[in-house]
Amino acid sequence: MAETEVRPLRADALRNVERVREAAALVFAEQGVDAPVREVAARAGVGVGTLYRHFPQRVDLVVAVFRDAVDACADAAEELAAAHPPVEAVAAWLHRFEQFVATKQGLSAVLYSGDPALAPLPAYFSDRLKPALSGLLDTAVASGEIRDDVGADELIDAARALAGRPAMIDLLVDGLRR
Amino acid sequence: MAETEVRPLRADALRNVERVREAAALVFAEQGVDAPVREVAARAGVGVGTLYRHFPQRVDLVVAVFRDAVDACADAAEELAAAHPPVEAVAAWLHRFEQFVATKQGLSAVLYSGDPALAPLPAYFSDRLKPALSGLLDTAVASGEIRDDVGADELIDAARALAGRPAMIDLLVDGLRR
DNA sequence: GACCATACGGAACATCGTTCCACTTATCAA
């Protein structure tokens, strides 16, 4: 077995990686995921060479942004659980997720593009999002306020299909109440 | 109202349009719909300028090829109806369609790409394919050999989902028999 | 056969993703 010596990133490199991630999130949100790499580099105040050192391919940037967004969405579950009663927490999270899908223009195009680097993304989506909603759902079921025969994945799938129609999410949640 | 004087295409232009369509179909089938325009022009024995005269944007070429393929698939229904007994005609057409979807690499990516020039394609798909299968289905139902409670669009959708699994198509057809 | 609108070919342009490398800078031992 070869020892893969891993040295920590230099301080400036660390800072630049973060800047690029933020810039990419902004640019992709504004112009879609087809926005030019140079634009992202410029917005981050960084040369393209630097960008490519940390994200060797354009697609790696896309993956990073989507993963960040998914993580943020999943992490929101905890806060929402603390801030709202059980059923409202579920509703709030579904709205949060619906908005996430609606803002990511070109998301479905990317997922269907066939690029092998993007293949693991859908799995990451469900790996992170399903547990997040499941937690909220379980406490709501335990409180006796909603039915127990609807799975988290079904709800996520429905909310994705209902992207851009927040009112329908409310309808869905009302349907959950017993 | 301005009179839009339409003059017929010159003979060489007509010939070149046809050559480009054929070349594009070949190249896209071999290399996928992302194949370079120059490749198509070269294969057609034509300059890129000529190609762009008839297909002002790359995407127009893609649309033309898909429409041709859909037309061929729809037109095959008549021949199959003449050459096979009712149920076998349905089975043969579903196989024809399944193969069409399976060979068009990048079809779903294209349909989800969000390019406005591609927006009318899905509608064209069902406009042409649904009547084609409906005809075969009706005669098969009339012969009393298959059930009458399955719609053409449901079958087309299922066959699309089963692309690359021809054996499953046979299973589907068996399920149709009463 | 001559005229001319139509069509042709391919060089040239703009914009990408990506690579390369001369230069800068953070880290650390002395």
Place this chain on the structure above:
DNA sequence: TTGATAAGTGGAACGATGTTCCGTATGGTC
């Protein structure tokens, strides 16, 4: 603090691609 050195940076340059432009060729028409 100061050098030495590996790590990191910036942006010019490369190759591929979609698209435009225009001088040249040619089919239709009289």
